[in-house]
Amino acid sequence: MYTPRRRAKHVKKQGPFKFFRIIIILLVVVSAGLGFGYIFAAYQSLPPVSNNMRPAASSQVFDIHGRLITTLHSDQNRIPIDINKVPQNLQNAFIAAEDNRFYDHIGIDPRGIFRAIWANVTHHGIAQGGSTITQQLAKNAFLSQEQTLKRKIQEAMLALEIERKYSKKEILEMYMNQIYFGQGAYGIQTAAKTYFGKDVNELSLAQCAMLAGLPNSPNYYSPFNKLEIAKERQSVVIDQMVKYGYISQADGEKAKKADLELAKKKQSVLNPETSYFIDYVSQKVAEKYGDDALYKEGLKIYTTMDSEKQHAAVKALTALPDNYKDANGLTQPQCAIVSIDPHTGYILAMVGGRGQDSFNRASMAERQPGSSFKPFVYVTALQRDMTPDTIMVDKKVTYGNWSPQNSEKTFSGSMTLSHALALSVNTIAVQLAEKVGPERIIENAEKMGITTLVTKGSTNDVNYAMALGGLTKGVTPLEMASAYGTFANKGVHVKPTAIIKILDRNGNVLEDDSTNKKENKTQAISEKVAYEITAMLEGVIDHGTGTAAAIGRPAAGKTGTTDDNKDAWFIGYTPDIVTAVWIGDDTGNHTLGDVYGGTIPAQIWHDYMAVATEDEKTRDFDVPTGMSKIQPQEDSKEEKPEKKTDGIKKAADADKQKAKNDAQKAQQPALNNKNNKQ
Structure with a gap:
């Protein structure tokens, strides 16, 4: 009599546990199915990597009454350059500033992704990115700037495809030739000419670090606008280069103190009627969505200006x-x-x-x-x-x-x-x-x-x-x-x-x-x-x-x-x-x-x-x-x-x-x- 009672008691305890375990397994299976379905749908709408960038569309800025103030567009001032002509200091500066594991990952960086997922969960949305240089290239070349989960999944998929088709050097070359540096300059060669009046292969370490810090926010960090702020950003890049062993501490300190030898800024005739307000709005949009979105994505920006x-x-x-x-x-x-x-x-x-x-x-x-x-x-x-x-x-x-x-x-x-x-x-x-x-x-x-x-x-x-x-x-x-x-x-x-x-x-x-x-x-x-x-x-x-x-x-x-x-x-x-x-x-x-x-x-x-x-x-x-x-x-x-x-x-x-x-x-x-x- 004693043994059967123990067996009956044991069965009674396991029943609810088995039930909840089955429910959990079902939820995991359903969630996984939905997740794979979402990923498959995102994959189905991917553009071919062989496609060129989407046609640029000018953005429009309106005042508080809905009246058009101005149209923002880029003249695409760009001179492509071979990666072999790019000084190693400049390549290293970009990698240290943007993607220190560039040569180790496969287009996406799991460490960065997990860091981003945690930030996104705690902020209830896409609050932080884990984008590699390859992902940034994929986003700028093929996708919109919208901050959605679908776009992030597509960005990762395209990055994997780009890494499969191109070498690391080719990817870095495409990236450096594409990004915007402010002052109407696209690509590193044009940026070198714009800011320093030099070809890219003539840049000093100090100048390389300055350029590498610009894409994060070209208007804000431009040395033509506020040299002190630009120097602060340059110091951050130099410190990253020292941290990852690209340069010595002594060379870094020397570069921070070096004269940038800035070229004379080309004077443009500004319209004081709206220029400062438009620049302020442009900077806010670019900080959030990127310069490519601002100048090439055909945004309609409704402002508070009367x-x-x-x-x-x-x-x-x-x-x-x-x-x-x-x-x-x-x-x-x-x-x-x-x-x-x-x-x-x-x-x-x-x-x-x-x-x-x-x-x-x-x-x-x-x-x-x-x-x-x-x-x-x-x-x-x-x-x-x-x-x-x-x-x-x-x-x-x-x-x-x-x-x-x-x-x-x-x-x-x-x-x-x-x-x-x-x-x-x-x-x-x-x-x-x-x-x-x-x-x-x-x-x-x-x-x-x-x-x-x-x-x-x-x-x-x-x-x-x-x-x-x-x-x-x-x-x-x-x-x-x-x-x-x-x-x-x-x-x-x-x-x-x-x-x-x-x-x-x-x-x-x-x-x-x-x-x-x-x-x-x-x-x-x-x-x-x-x-x-x-x-x-x-x-x-x-x-x-x-x-x-x-x-x-x-x-x-x-x-x-x-x-x-x-x-x-x-x-x-x-x-x-x-x-x-x-x-x-x-x-x-x-x-x-x-x-x-x-x-x-x-x-x-x-x-x-x-x-x-x-x-x-x-x-x-x-x-x-x-x-x-x-x-x-x-x-x-x-x-x-x-x-x-x-x-x-x-x-x-x-x-x-x-x-x-x-x-x-x-x-x-x-x-x-x-x-x-x-």
Whole structure:
């Protein structure tokens, strides 16, 4: 009796286990069948490797109203070259940068694939690629740039077929002759001529590393656009070459320091009306889909640009003075203006300079913000139970060997925070930074979209000079406009974007931001604090340092001028449009003279916004529930500052002021150089 009972018990336990095991096996078989079916379907639609590339189709760019702005196409400036004429350093640089196991894999790299699969699973999509050089050749030659599983499978299959038909040297030759290097240059021979004025076999190690780093993002890493960024990318390639044993550490360090001997860039006549915005959009598309997709895949790119506002921005910049021409033939000072819808993050207008070069100062120039950084200080104070009516004392304060000064070199005693911000009082801004802590100010600025602040290292922004805009790296006009948009949008920061929708040549949607995705929005500060700071910034235009910006409707803003007068800002907003204006000297060697944020920048802002708001309904800023409307009020005992509009006509004489300004600067302590005017 005992043994049968044990046997019966054992059978009873195994029954459910066997059932679940059968279910699991069935699921695996079905999944495998579906997977093989999917792969077979992808294989059936593969193009023959013997085919040439698909015919190129120009991409079209449209404005926010669906009107065609421009057509993007490539002239295919390409001179093919035999791989045997390509220096070994250049071949090695490409392999180190793009595919270090090129000579070992069969066209696909299992290690890279597993790494990509893991990233894709954790990101719920094709978030990271494991493409070899052969796969990149297959994609560029035969496939679209869409990020789908089917396309990735086809890419791998084509790579295997290419490896079967061609040698490694032939594959590397085809790849290097095909890829885009920016500046209209396709292939390494054309790139060598474009950037260095040399044949490819004459390139130095430093030049080889520079070229190998370009295909990753040709516009961004171009040494013609921003040499410092290009050198950083070159260093990465050189480090990879050292890591994989292609060159010694000593040769690598020598190459990093070597003169690139860049050729003179061919000057192109740019249309300042849209060129900077188009370049910005092109870079964003190329970073995501590749240059071939941008110039040859017939994309339809619907952007956020409002053509009327773009035209108004260009026209407003005619108020700039022409002080002198620098060594590169650029007229100084240079400028930037960027305008955003704070509710959607849509970039309505963008001008990144005078149209004499392709460097987009609106999105790429990191410049000192001066007092335009102060609203982040006051926002932090408002979060710490202070109000616009809190009384502070404008007095001499000393921190170590630094005593911040006001622009008039005088002190005015007790005043409200609202009045102190309207008149851009430096001593009170620094006292507030001491009370609330620099870390909290930086945290708020970062929440509102400022990404260039430095918080670690021996030189950083965690100090009181930061309250006056004395930063380690500076800020960009685009990010400052976006950050101020948080105030206009009830404390919600929306990431700026220039692209609404992209369609491929067949009309398939590659991306669509028209729904204004929630993941791009962050409640950075409370609605209450956003309204209070807005009311305070209305005072800047009503009776403070920015009266020249008044446009006859509710508006708020802030002036900013660096202590050395090399940068001047005005950033302001209505309930529906936020705009940043910057002017400054590219070289950093000349001052703007008698120019402040409240003069030319405020005038440019006024001229643009007067047109940009013509079709906007005049309305006041919304008052949060439970609050009363705050009226901009001027302290009666304080004298209203003189409006500095006469600085506009004096700006042309900026160079005459250089000696005087530099002499004054030399007499101040080093820390005081970070102090700022209005």
